[in-house]
Each structure stands twice: as C-alpha cells, then as structure tokens.
Amino acid sequence: MATIADVARAAGVSPMTVSNVINGHPHVRESTRVKVLSAMTALDYRVNVAARNLRRGRTGVIGLAVPEIHRPYYGQFAAAIIAAAQRRDLRVSIEQTGASRENELAVLAVSRNRLYDGLILSTVGMGAADVEHLRVPYPVVILGERIFQAPVDHVAMPNVDGARAAVRHLVDRGCRRIAMLTGAETRDVNVSRLRLTGYRLALESAGLAYDPALVQRMDAMSMAAAAERVHTMVAAGLDFDGLFCLTDTAAIGALRAFADLGVRVPAQVKVIGFDSIEEGRFTVPSLSTIDPDHTAMADRAVDLLVRRIEGDRGHEEFVSGFSLVARESTGD
Amino acid sequence: MATIADVARAAGVSPMTVSNVINGHPHVRESTRVKVLSAMTALDYRVNVAARNLRRGRTGVIGLAVPEIHRPYYGQFAAAIIAAAQRRDLRVSIEQTGASRENELAVLAVSRNRLYDGLILSTVGMGAADVEHLRVPYPVVILGERIFQAPVDHVAMPNVDGARAAVRHLVDRGCRRIAMLTGAETRDVNVSRLRLTGYRLALESAGLAYDPALVQRMDAMSMAAAAERVHTMVAAGLDFDGLFCLTDTAAIGALRAFADLGVRVPAQVKVIGFDSIEEGRFTVPSLSTIDPDHTAMADRAVDLLVRRIEGDRGHEEFVSGFSLVARESTGD
DNA sequence: TTGTATGCGTTATCAC
DNA sequence: GTGATAACGCATACAA
Numbered sequence: 001m002a003t004i005a006d007v008a009r010a011a012g013v014s015p016m017t018v019s020n021v022i023n024g025h026p027h028v029r030e031s032t033r034v035k036v037l038s039a040m041t042a043l044d045y046r047v048n049v050a051a052r053n054l055r056r057g058r059t060g061v062i063g064l065a066v067p068e069i070h071r072p073y074y075g076q077f078a079a080a081i082i083a084a085a086q087r088r089d090l091r092v093s094i095e096q097t098g099a100s101r102e103n104e105l106a107v108l109a110v111s112r113n114r115l116y117d118g119l120i121l122s123t124v125g126m127g128a129a130d131v132e133h134l135r136v137p138y139p140v141v142i143l144g145e146r147i148f149q150a151p152v153d154h155v156a157m158p159n160v161d162g163a164r165a166a167v168r169h170l171v172d173r174g175c176r177r178i179a180m181l182t183g184a185e186t187r188d189v190n191v192s193r194l195r196l197t198g199y200r201l202a203l204e205s206a207g208l209a210y211d212p213a214l215v216q217r218m219d220a221m222s223m224a225a226a227a228e229r230v231h232t233m234v235a236a237g238l239d240f241d242g243l244f245c246l247t248d249t250a251a252i253g254a255l256r257a258f259a260d261l262g263v264r265v266p267a268q269v270k271v272i273g274f275d276s277i278e279e280g281r282f283t284v285p286s287l288s289t290i291d292p293d294h295t296a297m298a299d300r301a302v303d304l305l306v307r308r309i310e311g312d313r314g315h316e317e318f319v320s321g322f323s324l325v326a327r328e329s330t331g332d
Numbered sequence: 333m334a335t336i337a338d339v340a341r342a343a344g345v346s347p348m349t350v351s352n353v354i355n356g357h358p359h360v361r362e363s364t365r366v367k368v369l370s371a372m373t374a375l376d377y378r379v380n381v382a383a384r385n386l387r388r389g390r391t392g393v394i395g396l397a398v399p400e401i402h403r404p405y406y407g408q409f410a411a412a413i414i415a416a417a418q419r420r421d422l423r424v425s426i427e428q429t430g431a432s433r434e435n436e437l438a439v440l441a442v443s444r445n446r447l448y449d450g451l452i453l454s455t456v457g458m459g460a461a462d463v464e465h466l467r468v469p470y471p472v473v474i475l476g477e478r479i480f481q482a483p484v485d486h487v488a489m490p491n492v493d494g495a496r497a498a499v500r501h502l503v504d505r506g507c508r509r510i511a512m513l514t515g516a517e518t519r520d521v522n523v524s525r526l527r528l529t530g531y532r533l534a535l536e537s538a539g540l541a542y543d544p545a546l547v548q549r550m551d552a553m554s555m556a557a558a559a560e561r562v563h564t565m566v567a568a569g570l571d572f573d574g575l576f577c578l579t580d581t582a583a584i585g586a587l588r589a590f591a592d593l594g595v596r597v598p599a600q601v602k603v604i605g606f607d608s609i610e611e612g613r614f615t616v617p618s619l620s621t622i623d624p625d626h627t628a629m630a631d632r633a634v635d636l637l638v639r640r641i642e643g644d645r646g647h648e649e650f651v652s653g654f655s656l657v658a659r660e661s662t663g664d
Numbered sequence: 665t666t667g668t669a670t671g672c673g674t675t676a677t678c679a680c
Numbered sequence: 681g682t683g684a685t686a687a688c689g690c691a692t693a694c695a696a
Contacts, residue, residue: 051688
C-alpha cells in the first residue's frame with residue numbers, strides 16, 4: 001500500500017507537501033497540487049486512518065451505547081444519530097448494553113481508551129450512586145434524566161409532561177379507571193417513575209382517585225411481556241377502561257392481548273403509548289401516542305457532543321418538546 | 333494521560349515489560365507483573381488504541397453497512413451481528429446506505445482506508461456491473477445474492493425456496509388467485525426477482541396460471557408504501573384471495589390496509605410475509621412468514637469475516653435454511 | 665526473564 | 681510555497 005512518502009517520491013516533492021495537498025491547505029501552488037494529485041491517483045494512495053488518528057489524537061468516531069438496537073425505539077433513534085453524525089463527518093460505532101448497569105459502566109471504561117472522540121450513552125441501569133463513573137476525561141452526552149451532578153450534558157424527554165398529556169387525553173376521551181403498564185423502579189429517578197408521576201398528576205387534575213392496583217409493573221418492556229401482563233390483568237378481573245403504556249412497544253403487545261381476549265379497543269378500553277415509533281401507525285387499531293421528537297433529540301445530542309469535542313466547557317440539559325398523536329386506539 | 337513509558341518509569345522497568353504485562357505474555361515474573369500492575373493502577377493507565385492500531389495494522393472494528401438501521405429486519409440483524417462480533421472481541425461500526433448504489437460504493441471506498449478490519453456489506457443497489465468495486469484489498473462479506481464473481485464471501489437467504497414454500501402454503505390453505513407485493517427489479521439478480529421466481533415455481537407446481545396483473549411492484553419496501561398499494565389494488569377491483577409480500581414490513585402495511593378497507597384477513601384474503609421480524613407475532617391478525625434464521629446468518633457472516641481477517645484464502649457462500657411460521661393471517 | 669532499538673504513517677512546527 | 685525534523689504511543693525483533 002502506498003504511503004505519503006511513496007507519493008512524495010513519485011511527485012518529486014516532500015511528504016509534507018503531499019500532506020498539505022491531502023488536507024487542503026491553502027498555500028500550495030496549483031501546479032504542484034496537480035502533480036501530487038496525479039501521483040496519488042497513479043499509486044492509488046489511501047490515507048492510513050490509524051496513523052492519522054495517532055497523530056491528531058482523534059478518531060472521527062463517536063460511540064452510541066443503547067440497550068438493544070433491535071428495539072424499534074432505539075433503532076429509530078440510532079438512525080437519526082447516524083444521520084446527524086454523518087452530516088458532521090463522524091462515524092458511529094454502536095454498543096449494546098442490554099440495559100444493564102455493568103455494561104453501561106464497561107462502555108464508559110472502554111471509551112476512555114481514546115477509542116471514540118465522544119460517547120452518547122443511554123443510561124437505564126446506572127443510578128445516581130454511579131456518578132463517579134461519569135467523571136471521565138472525554139466528552140459524554142447522557143440520554144436520559146439529569147439524575148447526575150457529573151459534568152456531562154443531558155438530552156432528556158419530557159417524561160412527566162408527556163405522560164400527563166397522555167393520561168389527560170384518556171380522561172378527555174371519557175376514561176375513568178385508567179391503568180398504567182410500567183417498568184420496575186430500579187433507582188431513584190428513572191423513566192418509569194417520571195411517567196408515573198405524570199400519570200398521577202393527570203389523575204389528580206381530573207379529580208380521579210389514584211388506585212395502586214391499577215399500576216402494573218413489569219421487569220422487561222417487551223411486546224411479549226406486555227401481552228402476558230394484560231392477559232393476567234383481565235383474567236384477574238381488574239376493572240379499567242383506559243390503559244397508558246410506558247412505551248409504544250409495550251402498547252403493541254397490549255393491543256395484541258386485547259385482540260386475543262376479545263376486548264374491543266377503543267370501545268371497551270382505550271390505549272395510549274409513548275415514543276411514537278413508526279409501527280404504531282400500522283397496528284390495528286392504530287396507536288395513539290406521545291411523540292417526543294426523536295429527530296430533535298438526536299440532532300441535539302450530536303450537537304452537544306461535537307461542541308464538547310471541540311473544547312467547549314459548560315454543560316447543558318436539553319429537554320425535547322412533545323406532541324400528542326391521537327389515533328384509533330383512543331377513538332370512539 | 334499516562335503512557336507505557338510513564339508506567340515503566342514508575343514501576344522501575346522497561347516499557348517493553350509493561351507492554352508484555354498488558355498483552356499477557358507468558359514470560360513475566362509474577363513479582364514484576366504485580367509491580368507493573370500497581371503502577372498502572374496508580375497512574376490510571378489506559379492503552380492508546382490509535383497507537384496500538386497503527387503498530388498492529390488492525391483496528392478491532394468491523395463495518396456493517398445496511399440500508400437503514402431503523403427497519404426492523406436490519407435492526408434485528410444488526411443486533412445479532414453486534415452480539416456475534418462481541419464474542420470475538422470486535423466492535424461494530426454501522427453505516428447506512430439508504431439502499432443506494434452510490435452509498436454502497438462509498439462505504440467500500442472509505443473502508444479501504446484501513447478504517448475497519450473488514451466489512452459486512454448488504455448489497456441492494458449494486459449490480460453485477462459493479463463487480464470491479466468489490467476487488468478491494470481487505471476482507472468483505474456480502475450479504476445478499478452471489479451475483480458477483482469477485483473474491484468475496486457471501487451470506488445469502490434461501491430466497492427462491494423460501495418464497496416457494498410461502499406461496500405453496502397459501503395454495504395449501506385454499507388460495508387460488510395469489511397476488512404478490514414485490515419490489516422493483518433494478519438489476520439482473522436481486523431479492524425481488526428471486527422471490528418472484530419462487531412464487532412462479534409454486535404456482536406452476538400447483539397448476540395455477542401465472543397472471544402478471546397479480547404481481548405488484550413498489551419502489552420502496554415500507555409499511556406506508558405497501559398500505560397504499562393495497563388500497564389501489566382493491567380500489568381497482570383486482571381479484572385475489574392470497575397475498576405474498578416480499579417482506580414482513582410490507583405485509584404489516586398490507587394488513588393495516590385490509591383493516592381500513594374492511595377486508596377480513598384471513599377469511600377473505602390470506603397474507604404471508606418473509607423475514608420473521610418480531611413485530612409479526614403481535615399484529616392483528618398475527619403474521620405468517622418465512623423465517624430464514626437470522627442468527628445463523630449473522631454468526632456465519634462474522635465467522636467468515638474473521639477467518640478472512642486471519643488470512644484464510646478461499647471464498648465461501650453460505651445459504652441459510654428456513655422454516656415456515658404459520659400464524660393467524662393464513663388461518664381459517 | 666527483561667531491555668534496546670526501531671519503525672508503523674502521519675502531521676505540527678518552524679525554518680527556508 | 682515548500683521542506684526537514686520530530687513526535688504521537690505502542691509492539692516486533694532481537695539481544696542480553
């Protein structure tokens with residue numbers, strides 16, 4: 001493989017001049033530029049990225065750590081991140097943490113090896129007790145709640161307000177016994193807890209009593225687990241006319257369970273999710289949801305990371321807006 | 333940031349000994365090993381991956397280029413690839429090609445810069461005419477048909493046989509006018525063409541006539557496009573009692589359209605897809621499909637790539653097996 | 665078992 | 681406008 005030195009020899013110039021041509025430096029005479037370029041073509045020269053990285057101290061790659069890339073929400077989010085990074089000439093390497101604290105910490109540790117210029121980390125397993133692990137000597141953007149005092153940027157969803165709007169929508173549609181399908185509250189502040197707060201606030205505003213029996217906690221937020229839980233709820237004779245699901249993924253599982261059980265949605269039970277994944281447009285019935293504007297979140301996450309890579313101090317929190325998407329599952 | 337030299341100084345040994353400890357070389361006295369390790373801890377030493385890459389000529393990263401990571405099929409496939417790579421201590425960097433020939437060629441070009449140790453490339457836009465572009469000086473595994481004579485490995489799906497089994501299943505369930513929702517045949521050999529072949533073979537075996545009007549070609553294989561096309565087909569009064577969709581994604585869009593139109597599935601039309609994405613278990617009705625065993629494909633793709641990275645010559649083609657998954661959409 | 669010397673390919677600095 | 685020099689941090693080959 002040809003190196004800069006080979007090209008320099010062929011073009012009759014110094015390696016430095018070749019480098020200047022490659023990197024588009026301004027002060028290169030046009031005639032030498034042409035000479036160098038044609039030598040590069042002749043030798044089929046390619047930059048050695050490893051050498052450049054070593055010299056520059058940058059890799060041009062950012063890490064993106066998500067629980068599981070095959071879950072629709074994270075897949076759609078990753079696509080947006082990759083697109084945003086591409087616009088800034090960055091590549092994205094994806095790590096799967098399986099939502100476990102250990103793997104999240106492992107990603108933070110590995111990234112210290114200057115493997116990535118920065119890291120976008122979706123924290124699901126980590127808690128406030130792990131704050132020290134976030135004091136790393138490279139840029140990090142946390143995707144999730146601002147539960148840490150560590151010097152990192154945050155991109156968060158409007159969890160409380162979004163959940164509140166979702167439940168309020170169910171109330172507006174006439175629901176009076178509203179159940180919630182949520183996750184385990186593994187730590188002080190997490191998505192489940194925040195959306196539950198929104199749920200309670202909405203009930204309160206509507207003058208509806210909070211009934212703990214209506215809050216159903218699941219370990220895994222999968223379609224299968226949600227379907228199973230709805231079966232259990234109905235079999236147990238739980239009385240509810242509305243269901244707020246922590247995520248659209250769970251809601252799709254729930255819709256399927258209602259179909260199995262012959263419970264008509266929205267006639268007997270109205271269902272709403274959260275996330276606005278694409279699949280929700282095509283379920284039967286189509287799924288009402290809260291859209292937290294993934295694109296804005298992804299853009300902002302990459303933006304914050306790039307700013308920190310470029311040396312900006314100061315840390316920010318960005319909370320995206322949201323909109324209510326009313327579809328058939330909360331219709332008449 | 334501490335380097336090997338710093339650690340060596342602190343431990344009172346040579347840099348080389350530190351390197352030996354880091355890389356687990358056998359001939360290091362236990363006492364020096366301990367000394368070095370504690371010096372590493374004290375200085376919070378981290379290997380500089382860029383320097384190691386330059387020296388070793390490897391990056392420990394493989395590229396995975398797919399059309400769009402947020403499509404369920406590619407998301408689930410990527411998850412399997414990442415898991416398989418992790419088992420071999422490799423990281424995965426994901427590129428999105430948008431299924432365009434230009435972007436696929438661009439990924440091949442960029443990877444030449446020793447950015448990745450190898451590349452797994454899903455070819456959708458490229459054709460046999462691009463064969464020269466595949467003669468690259470690094471390992472490549474093509475995900476798709478073996479349409480190239482280039483020295484690359486292939487991992488392919490059982491497209492013809494799988495499609496044949498899908499259509500035969502519709503025939504077995506009593507369908508006589510079977511439509512197909514497929515993609516554009518942009519080149520000599522592609523997925524659409526192969527699955528269409530399977531479709532025709534199945535019709536032939538069953539003694540059913542081939543009617544070109546029943547073959548509906550779409551530009552994009554999205555849920556939205558499929559839904560729209562089914563609306564058109566029904567509005568045009570096209571007569572069919574079975575529908576074979578090129579992918580599950582298209583099938584989900586089709587199911588949604590039938591629901592809109594009041595066409596009962598499977599009573600009036602039976603529907604089957606291809607890919608076995610997880611979502612198909614939870615649609616209403618649940619979706620029959622062909623399962624090409626993604627896990628085996630992903631494992632094999634990484635396996636072939638690793639073998640080539642390690643210098644194995646000789647090229648292979650792997651065609652996965654498949655199984656028919658019969659669910660409600662082809663029930664009674 | 666440990667150390668010395670050297671080079672991987674690139675680019676920043678500074679001199680010309 | 682161009683080039684000589686050095687250094688990024690690590691690991692291979694070989695010597696001790």
